[in-house]
Amino acid sequence: MDSVLRAAVMYFVVWVLFKVAGRRSLADLTAFDFVLLLIIGEATQQALLGDDFSVTNAVLIISTLIAMDVVFSYAKQRSPALAKLDGGPTIVVENGQPLKARMRQARLTEADIMEAARSNQAVVDMADIQYAIIERNGTLSIIPRPQAQQ
Template sequence: MALWRTLFGITGDPSILQMSLRALIVFILTLVLLRVGGRRSLGHRSAFDLCITVLLGAVLSRAIVGASPFFSTLCAGTTIVVLHRIIGLLSIWSPLFDKIVSGSARILVTDGIIDRHQMRAGLITDTDLREAVNKKMGTTDIKEVTKVVLERNGELSVFAKPDPNAPKPP
């Protein structure tokens, strides 16, 4: 037990060697936890996924610097990843639960007409909308757009009107 305390600095301020060993263990545990948590946790597909990433980083950093008890902090990080996994599985099994956790997409523009109610609900400004259209289509003319969707992850998907001069498929 004395060797353990010496290596990891369970009490008091950790030395450089102790912090380095803690960092190594936290790094390995984080890799394992992210693999267990699945690729979703890395994709930041929703506020839920981003929340998990921020929480995990905040909690595990405390283990490295000795701000919280080492093993308790590792257990807390593991709990966060397990909860993420459980909530992800519940979201797969229940569309209602998925909607509560991750929200739903909002259609902001249909056939060149802006839905102001959906814009306000999604906290999207006209400038945000025009920037997305310009970035994806090279124009700021909303009339050129069939649809703009505010996706659950906060991205704007822009769909152009079909080109009437484009060749028709056979």
């Protein structure tokens, strides 16, 4: 039972830490982000396993983590308040104007937005962006202005 409790606590601790850290998709990970994830994984392993490195304990921990994720996803479907904890899409550019406060909150720069605009929509000027939206998963969706789609 100790393993199940440790798994549950670590699930929520890591979930909260990643919510505080902000949204970023795996495609946007820097080398530093990747190294940080590896270190977090190793530290989490030590906290989860303690001194019990048996296969049974590992299966119990993995099963607990997956079960918690499934339960949490069902709970989010049934509770709008809980679903809000997961965040929603955030508009960071509107009618060609960067929304600086939202960009700061999402830790995005204009260069990040323009990189997504060039790669996804072949848009090369901020003025040609109707909306740039950071999605729940951290990806940037670019909606060009109608005249920019030509």
